[in-house]
Amino acid sequence: MSNRARLPAFAVALAALALSVGASDDGISGAVASPCISSAIALGQELQGETRLPHVLIVATGGTIASRAGSPENLSGYSVADTGEDLVAAVPAISDVARVTVEQYSNVPSTALAPADWVRIAQLINGALEPQEEGPFGDVDGVVVTHGTDALEETAFFLNLTVRSEKPVVVVGAMRPASAISADGPLNLLNAIRVAAHPSSRDRGAMVVLNQEINAARDATKANTRMVQTFAARGLGVLGVVDGDRPVYYRGTERRHTHGSEFDVLVLEPENLPRVDISYTYAGSDGTDVDAFVANGARGIVVATAGAGATTRGQSAALRRAFEAGVIVARSSRTGSGRVGSGRSRGGSVSADDLNPQKARILLMLALTITENPGEIQRIFNTY
Numbered sequence: 001m002s003n004r005a006r007l008p009a010f011a012v013a014l015a016a017l018a019l020s021v022g023a024s025d026d027g028i029s030g031a032v033a034s035p036c037i038s039s040a041i042a043l044g045q046e047l048q049g050e051t052r053l054p055h056v057l058i059v060a061t062g063g064t065i066a067s068r069a070g071s072p073e074n075l076s077g078y079s080v081a082d083t084g085e086d087l088v089a090a091v092p093a094i095s096d097v098a099r100v101t102v103e104q105y106s107n108v109p110s111t112a113l114a115p116a117d118w119v120r121i122a123q124l125i126n127g128a129l130e131p132q133e134e135g136p137f138g139d140v141d142g143v144v145v146t147h148g149t150d151a152l153e154e155t156a157f158f159l160n161l162t163v164r165s166e167k168p169v170v171v172v173g174a175m176r177p178a179s180a181i182s183a184d185g186p187l188n189l190l191n192a193i194r195v196a197a198h199p200s201s202r203d204r205g206a207m208v209v210l211n212q213e214i215n216a217a218r219d220a221t222k223a224n225t226r227m228v229q230t231f232a233a234r235g236l237g238v239l240g241v242v243d244g245d246r247p248v249y250y251r252g253t254e255r256r257h258t259h260g261s262e263f264d265v266l267v268l269e270p271e272n273l274p275r276v277d278i279s280y281t282y283a284g285s286d287g288t289d290v291d292a293f294v295a296n297g298a299r300g301i302v303v304a305t306a307g308a309g310a311t312t313r314g315q316s317a318a319l320r321r322a323f324e325a326g327v328i329v330a331r332s333s334r335t336g337s338g339r340v341g342s343g344r345s346r347g348g349s350v351s352a353d354d355l356n357p358q359k360a361r362i363l364l365m366l367a368l369t370i371t372e373n374p375g376e377i378q379r380i381f382n383t384y
Contacts, residue, residue: 054141054197056098057128059121060084061155062107063148065174065185075226078177080107084146090178091186097245098197101137103128110148110155110173115365116270118158121145123265129165142168142196146189149173149222149230152208156217157359160206160257161366161384162265168201169258171217172209175228184211184228191242198247204239205257214240216253218384221336221356234337235354256383263366274368276300276361279319281311281334287318294322299372300364301327304334304357309341323348328368328377332360345378353381 060066062080066087069078084102088094105121106113125143132139143163147155156171163169172192174185192209195201206217211229219233240249277293279285279301293301301322305311309331311319319329331340332352341351352360360381367380 054098055137055139056100056193056196057125057137057140057143058084058088058100058102058193059124059143059145060087060102060104060107061110061113061117061121061145061147063110063146063152063173064177065146065148065172065188066107067177068179069177072179072181075176075180078179080109082178083107087146087178087185087189091190093190094193097190098141098193100193101140103137108148110151113151113155115158115273118155118162118362119265119268119270119273121155122159122162123270125159125163125169126165126266129163129167140167142170142201144189144192144196145169145171147171147173149175149210153217153221153231154358154362156206156208156220158362158366160217161261161363162263163206163258164261164264166203166259168196168198168204169206170196170201170209171206174210175226175230187212194242194245195247200249201247203259204249205253205255207239209242212242213238214242214247214249218253218255218257218355218359221359223336261384262380263369268369273365274299276302276365276368278302278304278357278361279315280304280357281306281315283312284314285312286314287312287316287321290315290318290322294325294327298322298327299368300330300361302330302332302352302357302360302364305331305340306334308333308338319349326372328364328372328374330360330364330377330381332357343378343382345374348374350374350378350381355381 066080066082067078068081084104088100128135128137128140152171152173159169170192172188174188176183178185188210195209208215208217208220208231210231215231215233216239219236220231222230223232224230239251240247275298277298279290281304329349330352331349333340339354343351363384367377
């Protein structure tokens with residue numbers, strides 16, 4: 001039944017009465033009558049479903065949230081099957097939260113998405129969040145990106161750095177396929193739309209929503225291979241939670257993001273992001289990977305160091321050769337949390353602060369689109 005069909009008669013009568021009073025010549029001043037009229041009309045319109053619901057654009061990319069397996073008990077061995085339209089149709093409650101438009105960007109596992117796809121998705125979202133008269137989807141209040149969880153944090157962080165809008169951008173996925181018993185995708189999607197549609201979600205940067213938790217895209221990382229509570233901001237905590245039908249926030253996002261970003265994705269050619277690779281520190285690593293990265297055109301290398309910056313002798317020697325070749329090196333950590341370095345560049349090396357290696361790689365890629373100066377790149381890492 002439509003909202004209009006549920007309209008109580010008293011609301012119609014109240015609105016009509018208010019209009020009648022406003023039109024009469026009984027001496028009631030406009031200052032008194034207007035609030036009565038507007039409140040009654042607003043009430044009547046709200047009950048008729050005429051109050052404008054937020055408009056949320058869903059950019060569907062695939063992933064587990066859109067996958068199906070051979071049986072409800074099977075939580076692995078599934079394949080991407082559902083479209084974004086299918087995901088929305090499976091959750092009727094969405095229509096009470098927002099008007100949605102679905103853009104099917106792709107339908108693949110998250111590891112099939114490459115940096116060029118990040119650029120295209122960011123360009124799509126930037127275009128969608130333009131003013132109504134310019135945007136291709138009309139007036140959009142927020143965006144939800146459905147995504148596989150394995151590489152979700154990378155797309156989310158890229159969007160955090162390149163979407164130039166205060167409007168909410170939420171990346172959502174699922175740990176169980178849509179065909180599974182107790183599939184988590186439908187509730188995750190509904191909650192993501194609730195977050196994207198809510199005014200309190202503005203100017204918080206891109207966010208990740210799963211398991212009723214709201215994490216900052218900068219901080220969120222996949223911390224468990226199977227469990228639904230996989231995304232965590234190690235050492236920092238959630239931004240908030242989705243409690244019932246709305247988001248509740250407990251902290252803000254301090255680092256620069258979205259509309260404050262200096263990275264202009266609209267001028268980037270998707271295939272031309274600078275190559276940045278990751279070298280992993282382990283006992284006995286001799287730097288062979290570093291030499292290979294440089295030989296294959298790497299302009300930057302992120303080192304997943306042991307502890308707070310330690311590398312092996314062989315790796316250190318290879319990194320020195322990379323410095324001499326003009327390659328920028330960012331020092332991150334394989335531990336999963338904690339800062340590396342003092343926030344000062346050292347030769348051709350910069351500190352990645354507390355960014356994990358995969359996120360440090362993204363920031364270094366974008367930094368290299370505007371500068372190759374180590375000191376300036378260090379400023380960027382200290383800022384974002």
